[in-house]
Amino acid sequence: MKKLTLTSAAIFDPRTATLARQRGNRESRVPEIIDVSINVLIAAGYAGYTINRVANDAGIRLSTLQHYFSTREALLRATIEEVAKRYFERFRGFAENRNRSPQARLEAIIDDAFAEFVKPGMPAAIFESWGLALHEPFARDVVVEIQKQFTRLFAKLVGEFNPALSMEERELRGALIVSSCQGLVIFLRWSEDNPSQLHAFRKAVKVVWSGLGKAEE
Structure with missing residues (x-):
């Protein structure tokens, strides 16, 4: 490692202090802006979303926000990705826990999904991201790439269920699990919140997803 030397002149140089503050500001401010952006996306929907409102809700000037995200598209892209x-x-934490069997990991993801997708707030951001993707190509590209990431995650887990499966078959089954997971977002959003019915439905989802993992090619 190259030795780093700081002279007293550098330490007390105002320009050095300014650069340090800028780095610190970016590390803290960017996540704060994205958090506010997510809340605006949920509250106003993609159609009513504006960077002016994000700046206002974040308590900063529009010019300050644009220092970090120069356009609405750039901020929305970062928001959807976040x-x-x-x-x-969350799902990867369960999927890659080698202390548990593939079956237990898959079921843990389902349990977590049922707990998270019924909460207010964040699941609505998923809907708004999908809606935006129907109208704006950049958002569609982001959503498609995200879907690929989730598909690869589940395909890898399917491969642990059944190592004999070809890579193509693992990808196919991973995609089927992702499509089922996307359906859960919609189903749980409009469910009547009947505990016994949701419990039965969750058990059924576990059977279906496990079956996708275990079935022969």
């Missing part, structure tokens, strides 16, 4: 990342990281 929504997906939060769910992806």
